[in-house]
Amino acid sequence: MATREVLSSRTETVNKYMKLDQKGKIMAEYVWVDAVGETRSKSRSVTGASAAPRGPGWRPGKPSPAATHGARLLGFATAEGFLAGRACAEARLAKNGTPHGPTTLPEQEYKPEDLPVWNFDGSSTDQAPGENSDVYLRPCAVYPDPFRGSPNIIVLAECWSADGVPNKTNFRHDCAKVMEAYADHEPWFGLEQEYTFLDHDDRPFGWPSGGFPAPQGPYYCGVGSGKVVLRDVVESHYKACLYAGVNISGTNAEVMPGQWEFQVGPCEGIQMGDQLWIARFFLARVAEDFGVKVSWHPKPIRGDWNGQGLHSNFSTKEMRVEGGMKHIEDALKKLEPHHVECIKEYGEDNDQRLTGRHETGSIEQFTYGVANRGTSIRIPRETAAKGYGYFEDRRPASNADPYRVTKILMTSIFGQL
Incomplete structure (x- = not known):
C-alpha cells in the first residue's frame, strides 16, 4: 500500500488536472449509506437545469419517458409529481439560455429537485438481490464539493428500491416524517x-x-x-x-x-x-x-x-x-x-x-x-x-x-x- 509521501506526490499530480476547463459541465458526486453503515459514492456529469430526466420526444411542459418511468419506480402517481419543484430550474433555464447551450446553474442555487434520480448495483452493496439489483438514488441534500472545487457538487441521496418504497437501509425517510x-x-x-x-x-x-x-x-x-x-x-x-x-x-x-x-x-x-x-x-x-x-x-x-x-x-x-x-x-x-x-x-x-x-x-x-x-x-x-x-x-x-x-x-x- 502506498506511503503518505507517495500519496502526497500523487495529489500534487492530480491537482493540475483538476484545474482543467470542464466545458460547462458540473461533476456531481452522489453519496449514499450502504448496508453496513458506511458511505459509498459515484460521480456523474450534469449541465445545469437540463439535469432533469429527459428522453426522446421531450419538450418543455411534457414529461419525458425517463421521467414517467422514474416517477412510477419511486412511487409517484404521475411524472408531473416526479418533476414537481423543478419549475424554478426550468424558469432559470428559459431566462439564461437553451437546453442546448452551455448554461449551467451556480452550485449555490442547486436544489435536490434540480438533479436527476440515479441508480447503482445494490447486489454489490448488500442492498438488493442480484436478480433485481437496481437501487435508486433520490437526491435529498446538495453541498459544494471541497475536493474538486466550484462549481462541482456533492449530492446526498436516499436509497429507494425498484418497487417504489424506501430501501431497507434507508433510515432517512422515516426520520424525515417524524x-x-x-x-x-x-x-x-x-x-x-x-x-x-x-x-x-x-x-x-x-x-x-x-x-x-x-x-x-x-x-x-x-x-x-x-x-x-x-x-x-x-x-x-x-x-x-x-x-x-x-x-x-x-x-x-x-x-x-x-x-x-x-x-x-x-x-x-x-x-x-x-x-x-x-x-x-x-x-x-x-x-x-x-x-x-x-x-x-x-x-x-x-x-x-x-x-x-x-x-x-x-x-x-x-x-x-x-x-x-x-x-x-x-x-x-x-x-x-x-x-x-x-x-x-x-x-x-x-x-x-x-x-x-x-x-x-x-x-x-x-x-x-x-x-x-x-x-x-x-x-x-x-x-x-x-x-x-x-x-x-x-x-x-x-x-x-x-x-x-x-x-x-x-x-x-x-x-x-
Missing part, C-alpha cells in the same frame, strides 16, 4: 462524533509496533509531538466541512492516542442526520488522501482504553427558555422506559463500550445526573444553573446512524406517529 410531524417543537441536535485513525495494520495510528503507548492522560486535547497524531488530517477535514457549508462546530483530540472528535450542530430536524453523514463522508475522503484509515467502531481497542461514541445533545424550543428544566425532566422520564428500545437503535457492538467505565454508563440501566459523564444522560452544569438549556444522551455508539438516533429521541419523548 421531524416534519414534530417541527413545531423546533428540535435542535448537536452530535459529537468520535473516531480513531488506523494504520495499514489496523492499529491506532502512532502506536508503537507490537506494543502500547503510555497510559491515557496526556492525550485528551493534547498539543505536541508524542501526544497527538495526524492533526493535518483533522484540520483538512475541518476546512472541507466549512467550505461545504456543514455546520461543524469544533474538533479536539480524544482520550485514547490516535483518537479524535468533531462536533456538528446545532442543526434542526432532518438536517442533523444529513450533515453528520456528509461530515463522515468527508473524513473518509480526506483520510484517503493522506493514506490512513478511519475506525467508527465503539471499542477499537480492548482493555483499559476509552471507547468512542456519538454523544447526542438535544433540546426543543420549550427547553431553551426560562422554565425549560421542567421540560427536560419530563423528557428524561419519557426516555427511561424506552431505554432498551433506544439501545437497539444506538449502534453495533455498543455493549463493548457501555460498561460503566471509561466515561460511560452501564448498558443495563438508564441513569442521569448533572455534569456526570458516567451516566446515560448528562445534564450540563450550566443548564442546571440557569434552569433551561439542553441535555446530552451519551449512549449512542460512534457507528450509530444519526437518522436512527435522532428519530428515536423524538418518538420516545413525543410518541410514535
Whole structure:
C-alpha cells in the first residue's frame, strides 16, 4: 500500500488536472449509506437545469419517458409529481439560455429537485438481490464539493428500491416524517462524533509496533509531538466541512492516542442526520488522501482504553427558555422506559463500550445526573444553573446512524406517529 509521501506526490499530480476547463459541465458526486453503515459514492456529469430526466420526444411542459418511468419506480402517481419543484430550474433555464447551450446553474442555487434520480448495483452493496439489483438514488441534500472545487457538487441521496418504497437501509425517510410531524417543537441536535485513525495494520495510528503507548492522560486535547497524531488530517477535514457549508462546530483530540472528535450542530430536524453523514463522508475522503484509515467502531481497542461514541445533545424550543428544566425532566422520564428500545437503535457492538467505565454508563440501566459523564444522560452544569438549556444522551455508539438516533429521541419523548 502506498506511503503518505507517495500519496502526497500523487495529489500534487492530480491537482493540475483538476484545474482543467470542464466545458460547462458540473461533476456531481452522489453519496449514499450502504448496508453496513458506511458511505459509498459515484460521480456523474450534469449541465445545469437540463439535469432533469429527459428522453426522446421531450419538450418543455411534457414529461419525458425517463421521467414517467422514474416517477412510477419511486412511487409517484404521475411524472408531473416526479418533476414537481423543478419549475424554478426550468424558469432559470428559459431566462439564461437553451437546453442546448452551455448554461449551467451556480452550485449555490442547486436544489435536490434540480438533479436527476440515479441508480447503482445494490447486489454489490448488500442492498438488493442480484436478480433485481437496481437501487435508486433520490437526491435529498446538495453541498459544494471541497475536493474538486466550484462549481462541482456533492449530492446526498436516499436509497429507494425498484418497487417504489424506501430501501431497507434507508433510515432517512422515516426520520424525515417524524421531524416534519414534530417541527413545531423546533428540535435542535448537536452530535459529537468520535473516531480513531488506523494504520495499514489496523492499529491506532502512532502506536508503537507490537506494543502500547503510555497510559491515557496526556492525550485528551493534547498539543505536541508524542501526544497527538495526524492533526493535518483533522484540520483538512475541518476546512472541507466549512467550505461545504456543514455546520461543524469544533474538533479536539480524544482520550485514547490516535483518537479524535468533531462536533456538528446545532442543526434542526432532518438536517442533523444529513450533515453528520456528509461530515463522515468527508473524513473518509480526506483520510484517503493522506493514506490512513478511519475506525467508527465503539471499542477499537480492548482493555483499559476509552471507547468512542456519538454523544447526542438535544433540546426543543420549550427547553431553551426560562422554565425549560421542567421540560427536560419530563423528557428524561419519557426516555427511561424506552431505554432498551433506544439501545437497539444506538449502534453495533455498543455493549463493548457501555460498561460503566471509561466515561460511560452501564448498558443495563438508564441513569442521569448533572455534569456526570458516567451516566446515560448528562445534564450540563450550566443548564442546571440557569434552569433551561439542553441535555446530552451519551449512549449512542460512534457507528450509530444519526437518522436512527435522532428519530428515536423524538418518538420516545413525543410518541410514535
